[in-house]
Amino acid sequence: MAWLGVFFVAPIVIVALYSFNVYTLFPGPHGFTLDAWHTVAGSGIYRHLFWKSIEMSLIVSISIVVLAYPLAYYLALSGTRRKYVLLLLLIAPFLTSYLLRVLAWKVILGDQGVINSFLVWTHLRAPEHPISQLLYSRFAVMLVLAYIWLPFVALPIFVALENLDQRLLEAAGDLYASRWRAFVAVTLPLSLPGVIAAFFFVFIPTIGEFVTPSLVGGTGGYMYGNQIVDKFGAGFPDWETGSVLALFLIIVVAILTALFSRFLQPQRVAAE
Amino acid sequence: MEGEETRRFDRQTLFRYAAAAGGAGVLAGRTGIADAMRSISLAETGRLQVMDWAGYGNDGGQSMFASYVKTHAANKPQFTYMTNESDALAKIHAGTKADLFRPYVGWVKYFATSGLVQPWDPSQISNFKHLNPFMVKAGQYGGKQYGIPDDWGFDAILYRTDKVKPASNSWGLIFDDRYKGKISWFDDLNMLTVAGLYLGFKNPWNQSDAELKKSQDLLIKKKKNVRLIWSSETNLWEAFGSGDIWIAYAWPNDWVQMKNKKLKVAYMRPKEKPIAWVGMFMLLKTSSRPKLAHAYVDAWSSTKSAKWLEDNYGYGHANTLARPASSDLLKALQLTNPRAVTEPAAHLDRDIPRRATYANLWEQVKAS
Numbered sequence: 001m002a003w004l005g006v007f008f009v010a011p012i013v014i015v016a017l018y019s020f021n022v023y024t025l026f027p028g029p030h031g032f033t034l035d036a037w038h039t040v041a042g043s044g045i046y047r048h049l050f051w052k053s054i055e056m057s058l059i060v061s062i063s064i065v066v067l068a069y070p071l072a073y074y075l076a077l078s079g080t081r082r083k084y085v086l087l088l089l090l091i092a093p094f095l096t097s098y099l100l101r102v103l104a105w106k107v108i109l110g111d112q113g114v115i116n117s118f119l120v121w122t123h124l125r126a127p128e129h130p131i132s133q134l135l136y137s138r139f140a141v142m143l144v145l146a147y148i149w150l151p152f153v154a155l156p157i158f159v160a161l162e163n164l165d166q167r168l169l170e171a172a173g174d175l176y177a178s179r180w181r182a183f184v185a186v187t188l189p190l191s192l193p194g195v196i197a198a199f200f201f202v203f204i205p206t207i208g209e210f211v212t213p214s215l216v217g218g219t220g221g222y223m224y225g226n227q228i229v230d231k232f233g234a235g236f237p238d239w240e241t242g243s244v245l246a247l248f249l250i251i252v253v254a255i256l257t258a259l260f261s262r263f264l265q266p267q268r269v270a271a272e
Numbered sequence: 273m274e275g276e277e278t279r280r281f282d283r284q285t286l287f288r289y290a291a292a293a294g295g296a297g298v299l300a301g302r303t304g305i306a307d308a309m310r311s312i313s314l315a316e317t318g319r320l321q322v323m324d325w326a327g328y329g330n331d332g333g334q335s336m337f338a339s340y341v342k343t344h345a346a347n348k349p350q351f352t353y354m355t356n357e358s359d360a361l362a363k364i365h366a367g368t369k370a371d372l373f374r375p376y377v378g379w380v381k382y383f384a385t386s387g388l389v390q391p392w393d394p395s396q397i398s399n400f401k402h403l404n405p406f407m408v409k410a411g412q413y414g415g416k417q418y419g420i421p422d423d424w425g426f427d428a429i430l431y432r433t434d435k436v437k438p439a440s441n442s443w444g445l446i447f448d449d450r451y452k453g454k455i456s457w458f459d460d461l462n463m464l465t466v467a468g469l470y471l472g473f474k475n476p477w478n479q480s481d482a483e484l485k486k487s488q489d490l491l492i493k494k495k496k497n498v499r500l501i502w503s504s505e506t507n508l509w510e511a512f513g514s515g516d517i518w519i520a521y522a523w524p525n526d527w528v529q530m531k532n533k534k535l536k537v538a539y540m541r542p543k544e545k546p547i548a549w550v551g552m553f554m555l556l557k558t559s560s561r562p563k564l565a566h567a568y569v570d571a572w573s574s575t576k577s578a579k580w581l582e583d584n585y586g587y588g589h590a591n592t593l594a595r596p597a598s599s600d601l602l603k604a605l606q607l608t609n610p611r612a613v614t615e616p617a618a619h620l621d622r623d624i625p626r627r628a629t630y631a632n633l634w635e636q637v638k639a640s
Contacts (some may be wrong), residue, residue: 025365049639111516132453135516136499218500219638227639235461235631237358 012250019243036240040248046227050248053207053224056138060145061153061203065195067146068154075154076161077187087158091151098148102215105144109135109216136218144212149205153198160194161187196260204253224249316561319350320568323360323373326353327585335580340571347564358631364388364556371559372568377410377419377550378462378477381623384413389554391416396566399573403590406614407550410622419552420569421590423581425605426618427462428546430512430522434536443470443542446521447494456511456520459503461627461634462547466521467491469544469619477624484633491637501638505529524604525586531600539604541618548613549621550590582607 017023019037024030040046071090075083093101108114116130125131133139164187172182210225217223224245231242327333329351334341341348352368354360357375364370375383383389394400394417400408403421411419429445431438435454438445443466446455457463467487468476479487499517502508508526511517513533520526527539553569555562571577578594581587586598588605596602606612614620624630 025362027365043636045636045639106510106514110514112514132499132516136511214503219495219498222638227635230635230638233359233362234356234459235358235634236628237362238628238632238635239362241632 012247015243015246018239019247021240025237025239036244039241040244046245049222049227050224053209056142056145056223057203057206057209060142060149060206061199063142064146064150064153064202065157065199068150068198069157069195072154072157072161073187076158077164090154094151098211099215101148102144102212105140105147105216106135109140109143111135135216137220138217140216140218141209141213141221141223144216145202145206145209148212149202152201156194156198156201157191158194160191160197164190200257200260204257207253208249316347316564318347318561320344320347320372320561320564321352321370322349322568323352323354323363323368323370325374326355328374329353335584336577337568337571339574339577340568344564344567347561349568369558370556371561372553372555372565374422374551374553375419376621377407377421377552378621378623380411380419380552380554381413382627383554384416384418388557389418390557390559390562391418392420392553392555392569393417393566394420396563397570397573399570399575399591402575402593403573404592404610404613406611406620407590410550410620411552419554420573421550421552422569422572422578423585423587423589424548424550424613425523425525425587426541426546426548426613427458427466427521427523427621429540429542430520430527430530431538431540432518432536433538435518438540441540441543443544445519445540445542447490447497448519449494449497451519452497453499454516454518455498456500456502456508456517457498458521459501459638461624461630462621463491463521463637464488464630464634465547465624469542469547472544477622478626484629488633488637491634492640495637495640523586524588524601527604528586528598528601545616546618547621548618550613 014023018025021030021033021035074080075086075090080086106113110116111130111132113135115134116125119125119131120127168186168190169182172186177185208225208228209223210229213221213223213226217226228242228245228249231238231245322329324333328336329349337349352363352370354363354373357379360373360375364373397420400420407421407424408417411417411421429443431445436445436451439448445451446457446466447470448455464479464484464487465476467490468479468483471483471486471490473479473483473487476487500507500511502511502520505523505526508520508522509529512520512522512526512530513535522539524539527537530537553572555565559565573591575591575593578589578591579596581589582594582596582601582605583598586596586601588607592610595607596605602608606617609617611617
């Protein structure tokens with residue numbers, strides 16, 4: 001509790017005090033005001049940016065859950081002896097630097113990168129008309145985020161599936177349930193806590209992402225997290241507005257987590 | 273290890289001063305002792321605390337202050353990095369104990385009136401007389417020398433001559449719809465100044481609300497053409513060098529770097545004129561090592577350091593005696609013209625009275 005108080009609650013309280021101008025970067029007169037909150041609430045630009053980030057995070061989270069599920073299913077339930085070797089192979093790239101992995105995508109996605117060069121080589125695109133949306137775009141951010149977060153999605157689903165009571169599947173088979181029916185009625189509901197946990201492992205951190213967008217996002221991939229960073233450290237310090245933006249993000253994430261936390265309780269879901 | 277050396281030196285210095293005080297006492301009585309004791313209190317000890325940009329410290333910029341380190345081995349500089357002036361301002365207010373730092377010329381008035389800095393004593397900087405007088409003047413406020421100019425360059429336009437045919441020599445090229453997806457802007461509130469220049473406003477550094485609205489509208493409208501807003505030169509070089517962008521808001525060094533990559537490039541001086549920026553060393557009011565800070569800035573201002581900066585970093589240097597080995601850079605910076613940074617050749621960057629408003633509007637452009 002003390003740890004949580006010092007390293008989580010206290011910093012949030014300090015940020016809140018900045019947002020109300022009770023604390024300020026600059027010396028001189030200051031006092032409680034809701035000005036920054038009013039500014040953010042009345043700004044269509046911030047709202048637009050927030051929804052854009054939510055949309056991007058949702059697309060990333062849902063896409064990789066859909067991609068990772070069959071992968072985790074195969075690893076956990078196919079009965080292959082090499083499942084831990086395959087699992088290790090899946091997470092192997094993540095033993096290298098985050099920055100290096102993101103930068104590697106630049107080599108692949110650039111106008112003269114691997115993909116565009118291949119398309120030119122196969123005469124599918126003219127050299128002067130590469131697919132420029134591959135890099136410095138919203139797509140590039142979502143692709144790289146999906147790649148970066150894939151293991152964080154695959155592992156919880158893998159654990160959920162591996163802990164599945166195999167006897168339930170056998171029972172479904174004894175009752176003449178087809179494999180698909182057994183999957184829908186048994187496997188999927190019981191693995192749902194893992195799926196939901198995996199979804200949130202990705203959705204929550206990616207809403208506030210700013211490193212990946214700043215490396216591969218260009219103007220189109222600029223996210224809500226970038227705006228928070230810029231408010232604190234670029235142009236001219238505006239810690240008041242930056243704090244409001246940060247707190248708003250925390251509040252939204254907290255509400256979402258509370259709403260879906262019941263899915264993180266396996267026994268309850270299983271009972272239903 | 274350096275810390276140990278410093279501590280050892282401090283003790284040695286103290287003993288030396290104590291010996292001097294004792295000796296002086298024998299020779300000159302009580303007056304001599306008082307003088308010697310005063311010299312102890314005036315002695316500047318410890319490592320010089322420098323807040324500077326990445327690349328200007330022990331991460332590659334050592335040649336710029338090598339002569340200082342040679343003569344002040346016990347007071348070697350210790351660096352805190354600043355990512356921009358806003359970051360420096362936050363760090364200073366947060367209690368970072370720096371002796372000197374380096375904002376750019378547009379911030380001289382802001383810091384001079386902030387109460388955070390103190391003026392330099394140019395008589396303690398032997399190389400001061402070699403510094404460009406126009407840049408020196410830009411470092412003054414209220415008749416006092418708050419900024420010592422050193423590195424400088426231009427904000428202008430870099431473009432690929434084999435891909436781009438500018439309609440005219442104008443800042444308009446970085447807004448040109450014909451090159452959608454091939455343009456890069458610089459991540460700085462100065463983009464509003466450039467928009468103001470392009471729109472022909474009388475004073476782009478101090479635009480009225482209506483003018484600022486027009487400048488911001490232009491940037492928001494043309495942002496669709498922009499693929500990347502760069503914040504570091506390596507960021508720009510990577511994108512420009514790989515052909516991802518063809519037109520960029522850039523500095524002279526970027527032109528040199530792209531030429532070195534054998535790209536067909538030109539560095540346009542727009543008819544609305546480029547903007548000249550100058551790095552200004554400023555001495556913090558809380559500095560406990562002002563003499564050491566003067567010595568450090570003197571080292572940075574020498575002709576040898578200046579030439580090294582030009583040859584290795586591709587920036588200009590305020591020392592008018594320095595000449596780079598590259599004739600391209602010499603030409604790009606117009607180093608033979610001491611007025612290159614000022615009218616009628618260029619607009620020397622200046623104070624933006626409503627900087628917070630500009631910053632807010634620029635952030636909105638990025639977020640839009």
